[in-house]
Amino acid sequence: MxxxxxxxxxxxxxxxxxxxxxxxxxxxxxxxxxxxxxxxxxxxxxxxxxxxxxxxxxxxxxxxxxxxxxxxxxxxxxxxxxxxxxxxxxxKEPLPPEPSKEPNEDNLTSSLSIKEVVAQYEDASHEVEEAVLPKAIERKVVKSTKRPKLAIIIDDISVKSHVNAVKSLHLPITMSFLPPSKARPSSAILASQESFYMVHLPMEAQNFKAEEPLTLRVDDSSEKIVQRVEEIKKLFPKVKYLNNHTGSKFTANEVAMDKLILALKKSNITFVDSRTTGDSKAQKVLKKYSLEYIGRDIFLDHKMDKAYVLSQIKRAIEVAKKHGSAVAIGHPHPNTIAALNESKKLFADVDLVLVNKL
Missing domain, CATH: 1.20.5 (Single alpha-helices involved in coiled-coils or other helix-helix interfaces)
Structure with missing residues (x-):
């Protein structure tokens, strides 16, 4: 095996x-x-x-x-x-078919177009004789711990679009309304809708072609001036402050100003001097009656250039800082409103107030 x-x-x-x-x-x-x-x-x-x-x-x-x-x-x-x-x-607004003799809330447009109304006031130079600005008010420099106050007045308010333009800024700006006329029949109605306003009373100028109806003149009697102030009080029941529209001749006349201040005092209305002339007698007359003097320091829109208006706003703020308060006057024109809108940050240095808060 x-x-x-x-x-x-x-x-x-x-x-x-x-x-x-x-x-x-x-x-x-x-x-x-x-x-x-x-x-x-x-x-x-x-x-x-x-x-x-x-x-x-x-x-x-x-x-x-x-x-x-x-x-x-x-x-x-x-x-x-x-x-x-x-x-x-x-x-341009259409002409109403038959303007009412008595303006009412349904008749807030002018019998003239707004364009025609505004064309009469191209800039603030219409307020000042020969377009020469009077010198600044002589005041002492105020050293205070309080914040400076600036009051801005917009003159010539007369139609709803003016009011809307100012209100669109959402700033405490004083509107001064022209008295009603054929061109602006509803200015008093518009003012009645505001809690505070002024009246921009037409007064005689040395030379002004587009004079307002019922303009106060230097040769008006005391009775006529009192009557006009009483009419203004009826048209504008809440009015406490009034400034002059033009008036380079009237405010330079001491006798005429004496009559006006007495009439305003009787109606408890404070006069604010627009200072359309360097020869204004307002301060002298007010001092005579131991009344406070309030006068314009700066015209914002003497020239209708936005850059100029901006520079004037800055000047007004500096005046307020120097003296503790200041009054600036402008008009409801696009460049003025636009400049104010662009200056909101600048107003942080002052208290922007209505004229009754100065």
Whole structure:
């Protein structure tokens, strides 16, 4: 019987070695694959995160730009809104078929177009004789811990668009209304809707072609002046302050001013001197009767250029700081209203007040 051959230990050992190495190789391949997967995945996640962060930065940057643009558009829109409202001042209104003799709330438009009315008052120079501004009021420098006060009066208010333009500023500005006339029949009605206002009373000028009806003249009697003041009081029952419209001749006449101040005192109305002439006798007459003198310091719109009006607003603020108070006068024209709107930050240095709060 033949003998069975025994398996070679050497061959068996080689087989096991190959097998182990093969398994190790496979494990290494799998490990490398898994490691590569996770490394690649993490790298991809990091790349994706970076992309997301980059997108977010771009998004935030765009949002910021949009917000800035939106703010600019809003600011521009606000300015345009003011401009649009101011255009009403120059907008031609149709003539009413039959103007009512007695103005009422349904008849708030002028029998003339607003454009025709405004054309008579192109700038503040119509107030001052020969367009020469009188010198500033001589006053002592006031050193006080109180904040300086500035009162801004807008003269010639006579139609609804003037009122709307001033109110659009949302500032404490005193409106001074011209008395009713054929050109502006509803000025008193418009004033009655305000809690506080002044009257801009026409007085004789040295030379002014577009004189208002019922203008007070230097040769008017005391009785006639008293009668006119009483008429004003009936038209404007709440009036406490009154300033002169033109009046370079009237206010320079001491006798005429004496008659007017006495009539105003009788009706408990304070006179505010528009100072359309350097020869005004208002201060002298008021002192005679121990009455307070209030006079204009600055005309804002002697020239109808917005840059000029802005410079005059700054001057008015400086006068208020120097003397403790100041009075500035302007008119309801687009450049004046626009300049006031742009000066709101400047008014932070003073207390902008109505004239009765000086």
């Amino acid at each position: 033949s003998k069975r051959k025994k398996a070679s230990p050497k061959k068996s050992s080689n087989f096991l070695t190959y097998f182990v190495w093969s398994l190790a190789f496979i494990v290494m391949l799998l490990g490398a694959f898994v490691a590569g997967y996770y490394v690649g995945h993490d790298g991809a996640k990091e790349d994706a995160l970076k992309k997301e962060q980059s997108k977010e930065k771009i998004k935030q940057s765009m949002i910021k730009k949009l917000e800035q643009e939106s703010a600019k558009r809003k600011s521009l829109k606000d300015e345009q809104s003011v401009s649009e409202r101011l255009k009403e001042v120059l907008k």
